[in-house]
Amino acid sequence: MDQSSFFLKTLALFTATAIAEIIGCYLPYLWLRKGGSVFLLLPAALSLMIFVWLLTLHPAATGRIYAAYGGVYVCMAVLWLWLADGIMPDRWDIIGSLISLIGMAVILLAPRAN
Template sequence: MLILKTTALFFVTALAEIVGCFLPWLWLRKGASPWLLLPAAASLALFAWLLTLHPAASGRIYAAYGGIYVATAVLWLRVVDGVRLSMHDWLGAAIALLGMAIIVAGWKGA
């Protein structure tokens, strides 16, 4: 149950980080409105706050979060960017998720 709850929270956290970085990218690379920087800043603040909701030490949280971030970014690549995923994309995301699950499983013993 801990892994499912943690994974869901990390997924929301990853979306907040990706959106917070994607909006300035739209402004700088695609000529979108600089007003996008306001929701981008809010999204990055939400991202930082969400990372504080975990019970483990910060280093473990960041390490485990990295796995979810990789998988979420690959999904973003497919859904938002419209890129067809390769076997390498899927395999890399799966390995990152496995690493995250191993780290989270060890939180009880730490």
């Protein structure tokens, strides 16, 4: 697999993982802090199970992969801020997200003498 397809596949997996993690944490927040239905805990639990399953698909369960995943998580959290909370990201949110993605790319694509 060439480096660009590895990067795109990993980015897609990181994105799906971040979405599952955010949903799994956001729904209990709605129940606990916003007066939502207790039944929000069922899709939250399902989402967290999917999150854990997706973690098993990552190339490794170690520091570098999780550090790279963190960059994508930051971007998904800012997107969630906009889509779920209705708060438009400002230029600093966008700049920070781009820096996170650049950091993720550096970690994933750096040449290493394995």
